[in-house]
Amino acid sequence: MLTASGTFGYGREYTDFIDLSDLGGIIVKGTTLHPREGNAYPRMAETPSGMLNAVGLQNKGVDYFVEHIYPEVSQYDTRVLVNVSGSTVDDYVACAEKIQALDKIPAIELNVSCPNVKQGGMAFGVSCEGIASVVGAVRKVYHKHLMVKLSPNVTSIADIAMAAEAAGADSVSLINTLLGMSIDAEKRRPRLSTVTGGLSGACVKPVALRMVWQVAKAVKIPVIGLGGISSATDAIEFLLAGASAVQIGTANFIDPAVSVKVVRGIEDYCERHHIEAVSSLTGALEI
Amino acid sequence: MTKRIIDLRLVEKREWPQAVLLKLRSDVEPLPEAAPGQFVQVRVDQSPATYLRRPISIHFIDRERRELWLLVRKVGAGTRAMADWPLQTRVNVVFPLGHPYTLPKASKKERCLLVGGGIGLAPLLYLGKMLHEQGHHPMFLLGGRSADDLIQLNEFEQYGELCLTTEDGSAGIKGLVTAHPVLQGPSPDRIYCCGPKPMMVAVARYARQKGLWCEVSLENTMACGIGACLCCVEDTVEGHRCVCQEGPVFNINQLKWQI
Structure with a gap:
């Protein structure tokens, strides 16, 4: 059980509510080679059972992370993964190299699926050639675990996942947000400064579940499922669909302690069903 | 905390x-x-x-x-x-x-003007109480569209003098808070403000012109409330800052408002 990038800050935002060591790990905010101010306000619109965001990868850049944030997060008694984003292949490579030098970061999650910046990686994540180019280039320089976060804004996510696997990904996580839009009819204006944004929350769960199921059948590497998980039952559904692990995202905003509740809930489920290893649930869907 | x-x-x-x-x-x-x-x-x-x-x-x-x-x-x-x-x-x-209003040092008794518009009067009651308890002199300048908006006045009265305005003249002085004569009197040491943005900009402009210390409370749309999602940012002199974590209270000198 991991907490999803962009929903958990750098972990410190949640330490009043939970003990981070109860989690499998946290994935910190999307990090880019150079600092980014992100998009203009407004960046968020609530939607039925979900929300749209257009944050736009606001972060202080990888050098700031290495110097100021890593010393703190490396003390956490949990695994800390860094979500790496970029506009060009060279940016991804340079950023991944800098994170590789950090002993306490066991893996990166390559974000080839941010829908909120013009060249925020989604351009790479929506074609097999694009994802192969960026994953292949990062694979050459990054020798720890390379997780690749997939965009749902594609026709066949299984094809994209297979391209990532062929290019050297160690695992894939999915789904990133779905491209969406919200309009204020009274004002005849979009609710987001960027007009479109990324949809997340409970409303995307059926889509995410379907995509995890399709991808898990198509690749041999582990699949990490996310998209609308807010309970242990949700998480177990993703495992049954073929995920080896899950991430919790938007639900952290609604209940800052939800991640630990999900972990406990999975333990209860396993006890009730006399399951010794959670891993036996992966792909155990009976059709 | x-x-x-x-x-x-x-x-x-x-x-x-x-x-x-x-x-x-x-x-x-x-x-x-x-x-x-x-x-x-x-x-x-x-x-x-x-x-x-x-x-x-x-x-x-x-x-x-x-x-x-x-x-x-x-x-x-x-x-x-x-x-x-x-x-x-x-x-x-x-x-x-979030980041609270900055209280004056208890040793120095200050005159504080608490300006609230509409539901923006909400945070000023607890602020007024704390200022009063520490021996400062809060005065409330509260404005609304009509008398219906000016609520909890019995509570406010316990901690300081009330100055009221309404746009329709149904209570207090007719007009916006900036029309109230109290602003033409002796300047307060501090101004605390909460309300609709145009009203806060007008109060900030008054404070800037008089060279007065002024804090305002923003209400940008939020998701997490704890500084994790970066949705509620305000453009400040230090770049985008989360209203939920580094605000909602900002000194007007931190903001990039046209004042």
Whole structure:
């Protein structure tokens, strides 16, 4: 059980509510080679059972992370993964190299699926050639675990996942947000400064579940499922669909302690069903 | 101040045409420490229309009774649902959140003008109480569209003098808060403000012209309330800053408003 990038800050935002060591790990905010101010306000619109965001990868850049944030997060008694984003292949490579030098970061999650910046990686994540180019280039320089976060804004996510696997990904996580839009009819204006944004929350769960199921059948590497998980039952559904692990995202905003509740809930489920290893649930869907 | 997730019980409610006062009591534990200007994130219910929590200012804290008071303007699905809660409803809140108003040093007795517009008067009650307790001299300048907006006046009166304005003239001076003659009198040492943005900009402009210290409280749309999602940012002289974490209270010199 991991907490999803962009929903958990750098972990410190949640330490009043939970003990981070109860989690499998946290994935910190999307990090880019150079600092980014992100998009203009407004960046968020609530939607039925979900929300749209257009944050736009606001972060202080990888050098700031290495110097100021890593010393703190490396003390956490949990695994800390860094979500790496970029506009060009060279940016991804340079950023991944800098994170590789950090002993306490066991893996990166390559974000080839941010829908909120013009060249925020989604351009790479929506074609097999694009994802192969960026994953292949990062694979050459990054020798720890390379997780690749997939965009749902594609026709066949299984094809994209297979391209990532062929290019050297160690695992894939999915789904990133779905491209969406919200309009204020009274004002005849979009609710987001960027007009479109990324949809997340409970409303995307059926889509995410379907995509995890399709991808898990198509690749041999582990699949990490996310998209609308807010309970242990949700998480177990993703495992049954073929995920080896899950991430919790938007639900952290609604209940800052939800991640630990999900972990406990999975333990209860396993006890009730006399399951010794959670891993036996992966792909155990009976059709 | 440690943030907590806590269940409270609705013990008292008072309703006006545009707003509702909710008194929430902690039955089992003392309320967490909180300062004026901070806010809480309220879980409304699990209906599709109220998926996220609602950020609401702390109106008042009655430590003896373990009560948190929220003054809520009924504007959308979430706040209307809150107004409909029956007494005894269990209410889940996360608090205290955000950066509070800056209180003057207790050693120096200061004259403070607390300017509230519409539901923006909510955080000023607890602020006025704390200023009063520390021996300062709060004065409330409260404005609304009509007398219906000027609520909780009996409470405000306990801590300082009231100056009122309404746009329709149904109470106090007719006009906006900036039309009130108190602003033509001796300058206060500090101005604290909360209300609609045009009103806060006007008050900030007044403060800037007079060279007065002034803090305002913003209400940008939020998701997490704890500085994690970066949705509620305000453009400041230091770049984008989270209103939920580095605000909601900002000194006007931090903001890039055209004032």
